[in-house]
Amino acid sequence: MLDRLDAMVLSNARSLVCYPNPSSPLCSKIIKELESRGISHVISYGGFKIGGHSILGHGWAGNVFLAVSEKHGLLAVKSLHPKSRRRSMLKEALMWLAASRLHVAPQLFEASRYFIAYKPILGPRLADYRPRTQQEKAYTAARLLTKAHLLDTIGVRHGELSRPHAQVLIDSCSSEPYIIDYDSATLHTKPSNLPKIIGGLARIKAFRDCIDTIQVRPLLSHYKKRHETNILIELKSIILRKCLRPRQLFNQASKQSQ
Ligand SMILES: Nc1ncnc2c1ncn2[C@@H]1O[C@H](COP(=O)(O)OP(=O)(O)OP(=O)(O)O)[C@@H](O)[C@H]1O
Ligand SMILES: [Mg+2]
Incomplete structure (x- = not known):
């Protein structure tokens, strides 16, 4: 099913990555950081609809979307959004790392102040x-x-x-x-x-x-x-x-x- 979906170049996916405020200064920082870690594309997929597209989830802390990096392939990325209650994802990244080492959480691939990237789990909540x-x-x-x-x-x-x-x-x-x-x-x-x-x-x-x-x-x-x-x-x-x-x-x- 995923092979039939279109991948959007990261810089064209601001409305998904930075929902609900793609023109915020934080959004430019997040996009730059994602690009610097080799995340190149966003795939419109998931249960949270934004315009004609979708992401995996939108919560108090972050937007979660399916993305692609050359190094890791398909990823789930949780990034801060402009209205997030958090100012940094680093504490969550640390806890996630500990849990993923024991295979309790999906494997963690990348982390920064603005986002964490980990293995997508394609299945129900x-x-x-x-x-x-x-x-x-x-x-x-x-x-x-x-x-x-x-x-x-x-x-x-x-x-x-x-x-x-x-x-x-x-x-x-x-x-x-x-x-x-x-x-x-x-x-x-x-x-x-x-x-x-x-x-x-x-x-x-x-x-x-x-x-x-x-x-x-x-x-x-x-x-x-x-x-x-x-x-x-x-x-x-x-x-x-x-x-x-x-x-x-x-x-x-x-x-x-x-
Ligand atoms: N690895 C993953 N694979 C697929 N979907 C995911 C993955 N991680 C998160 N999601 C989807 O994104 C949603 C939001 O993720 P998460 O709960 O981490 O964000 P949050 O901002 O902390 O949300 P909340 O405020 O509801 O706690 C999840 O309920 C799930 O549907
Ligand atoms: Mg949460």
Whole structure:
């Protein structure tokens, strides 16, 4: 699908890169910086529409768009926009780097005061994700728990995982979840990302049947005091069992045979 899309030369894509104010002085600085890092083109693609074009996303901190660089190929770029609540992307870049080294976040390729560039994840946000099977759902939930725990082991508190609807992207090919948006991330001695993501999954319709909040509660209060790997393992096995319980497998089989 991507090969059918037109790439726009970066300097002609100001209305996308610098939405909502392409004529601002900050915009010229951002374009110059992107060019100096070899980012040459922007691809109109994604769910946020601007005029007749699209970008991947527009939030409080940045505009996220698909771009091309000779060195890295296809990239997702998150750059400050003129109305951003941030003045620099460097803190987010640092948190992102730590998370991407553990494959929790998509791989980080470039960073500067004005932007970060990382691997695009072409797939739904957690809120829009419709797993094809209970097994796929169980896999995604278990990987998310592991990734939240990995952030706990390095002392990074994501800060927005109790509402993970737009903070997790699912790779459509592998069903691998990636935690994005380190805009609110901080260093913390007890980050407790794991309890937050479990609470967050329970708020998402597709995952609700995998989380028994009463059963996991005592383990979570223990985990909040000590971020131990054996509690992660226990929590994962409870959630996997609940996701894959025989009644659901039976329902699935009978639907397929209809
Ligand atoms: N690697 C990526 N691949 C594909 N789409 C992405 C990627 N990173 C971000 N996006 C899209 O861009 C949106 C905005 O990204 P992000 O949440 O990092 O920006 P933000 O400015 O911090 O937004 P908010 O103010 O909502 O927190 C995401 O919800 C997602 O839809
Ligand atoms: Mg954000």
